[in-house]
Amino acid sequence: KQEVTQIPAALSVPEGENLVLNCSFTDSAIYNLQWFRQDPGKGLTSLLLIQSSQREQTSGRLNASLDKSSGRSTLYIAASQPGDSATYLCAVFYTGTASKLTFGTGTRLQVTL
Amino acid sequence: KAGVTQTPRYLIKTRGQQVTLSCSPISGHRSVSWYQQTPGQGLQFLFEYFSETQRNKGNFPGRFSGRQFSNSRSEMNVSTLELGDSALYLCASSLDSGVGYEQYFGPGTRLTVT
Secondary structure, X not given: OOOEEOOOOXXXXXXXXXXXXXXXXOOOXXXXXXXXXXXXXXXXXXXXXXXXXXXXXXXXXXXXXXXXXXXXXXXXXXXXXXXXXXXXXXXXXXXXXXXXXXXXXXXXXXXXX | XXXXXXXXXXXXXXXXXOEEEEEEOOOOOOEEEEEEEEOOXXXXXXXXXXXXXXXXXXXXXXXXXXXXXXXXXXXXXXXXXXXXXXXXXEEEEEOOOOOOXXXXXXXXXXXXXX
16 A cells, blocks of 8 residues: 655754654655645645655755655755744655645644744 | 635535535646545545546545536535535646646635534
């Protein structure tokens, strides 16, 4: 079964700290992986899309890495700010599943002052 | 460019009723997908529409249906509502259909079934 797992489920860090969010997937036959942010009660905001042929993708303070062989992706957030507080979701396009994204359960991040 | 819009944002319905949700994709996007988000099951894929045709379907009962119009706008319908249908319904649009196109999500419709 193609699954996506995110650990930890929740994380609290002080402002200014660098942090890493983890995403694991069970099948290496992925096409690409997308990281999203969701604020409470809101929709999903796309953060980064990383192709299966890429190792890294960067946007501002965010850096996503992908290791297909180990079934892992990480989202690195530099110099965290209170405004980064949200739930972060990773989602995988598995090859052969057409347009369907398989989502992880998310990591709820709180950045404290 | 305007993002994905969904209407209504909130709905309260009674068990047994039916409901229709609407999604307008980003201009130029031709694919629309629908997802259900609940605390227990997380985000689950419902279906995808492209060129007015359903291209892909998730594992939901036939009470869940949808359609897409020639302008790419999409509607989702749930008949005979059950309490378990209470969820945030999200639609996503992408340029084209098929694996790998970046998905852009709308703000969602919060459905409460009483």
